[in-house]
Amino acid sequence: GAGVSQSPRYKVTKRGQDVALRCDPISGHVSLYWYRQALGQGPEFLTYFNYEAQQDKSGLPNDRFSAERPEGSISTLTIQRTEQRDSAMYRCASSLAQTGMGNQPQHFGDGTRLSIL
Amino acid sequence: SQQGEEDPQALSIQEGENATMNCSYKTSINNLQWYRQNSGRGLVHLILIRSNEREKHSGRLRVTLDTSKKSSSLLITASRAADTASYFCATDARGNKLTFGTGTQLKVEL
Numbered sequence: 001g002a003g004v005s006q007s008p009r010y011k012v013t014k015r016g017q018d019v020a021l022r023c024d025p026i027s028g029h030v031s032l033y034w035y036r037q038a039l040g041q042g043p044e045f046l047t048y049f050n051y052e053a054q055q056d057k058s059g060l061p062n063d064r065f066s067a068e069r070p071e072g073s074i075s076t077l078t079i080q081r082t083e084q085r086d087s088a089m090y091r092c093a094s095s096l097a098q099t100g101m102g103n104q105p106q107h108f109g110d111g112t113r114l115s116i117l
Numbered sequence: 118s119q120q121g122e123e124d125p126q127a128l129s130i131q132e133g134e135n136a137t138m139n140c141s142y143k144t145s146i147n148n149l150q151w152y153r154q155n156s157g158r159g160l161v162h163l164i165l166i167r168s169n170e171r172e173k174h175s176g177r178l179r180v181t182l183d184t185s186k187k188s189s190s191l192l193i194t195a196s197r198a199a200d201t202a203s204y205f206c207a208t209d210a211r212g213n214k215l216t217f218g219t220g221t222q223l224k225v226e227l
Contacts, residue, residue: 033214042205042217043160056213091160093215103148103167106215108160 002026004109006092012115015084021077021112025094032075033106034067037089049075082116089113123206123221131226136193138221140206141186147209149182151191154203154220163191163204196225 005024013019025032031050035043045059051072060066064082069075079086093106124139140149148167152160166173166182166189173180179192193200203222207215 031213035215040220042207042220043215045214045216048213059214093160103165103209105150105162105165107162108152110159 004092004094004107006090006109006112008112009110010113010115012117013082014117015082017082018078018080019082019114021079021090021092021114023075023077023092023094023109025073025075025092026096026107029094029096029107030072031095031097031104031106032069033093033095034075034077035091035093035108037091037111039089043091046077079114082114084116087114087116123204123218125221126219127222127224129224129226130196132196132198134196134225136196136200136223136225138191138204138206138223140189140191140218142189142206142208142216142218143187144208144210146184147211149180149189150207150209150215151178151180151189152205152207152217154205156202160205193223196223198225198227201225 007022033048034046037043047057047067049069052069064080067077089111091111093108095104095106097104122141130136150165151163154160164175164180166180177194182189201224203220205217205220207217
């Protein structure tokens with residue numbers, strides 16, 4: 001596809017369950033980012049990858065959150081033992097250039113709306 | 118944490134008028150980007166201005182950057198109802214993660 005694709009669009013699950021959110025970046029984009037956005041706020045950084053290497057995971061709230069990008073393309077954000085406070089919009093973005101090597105815009109997907117009951 | 122703050126938080130104007138939104142940030146940056154978000158949907162990239170640039174234009178958009186004041190402004194000229202959205206500035210400090218502001222909600226009325 002032409003843009004960043006995220007699935008599912010909506011996810012409702014019970015507290016304590018694990019969830020996996022998927023991001024398919026724009027073809028050829030080297031860098032991939034995960035953000036979380038609360039209602040009425042701007043997105044907050046979670047983690048990012050260059051190719052398959054996770055470069056920065058300083059924004060992950062705790063060790064229940066993890067992300068991978070094993071082949072340098074599709075990425076999965078996994079939240080284990082979900083809690084109600086994890087409810088938010090999770091957004092993925094990709095950019096063409098490797099981070100730190102130029103000024104490149106980030107292109108965002110439509111996000112996954114996660115609701116923990 | 119949010120680095121930037123947009124001002125005003127909300128803005129309501131008539132179609133055809135100009136809309137100006139301001140963004141302040143705290144640390145040195147590589148570039149600053151403006152995004153638009155419609156009704157909780159995806160973020161659309163509008164414009165990127167590098168730290169060594171002072172002004173940039175794209176269609177009806179004009180962005181300025183004052184690194185000495187750590188501030189930027191977004192001007193939308195001849196606004197349209199379709200411009201109704203939330204606008205976010207985001208700073209790129211080290212060529213990787215973006216730090217977003219809190220956003221300005223723009224409403225353009227017919």
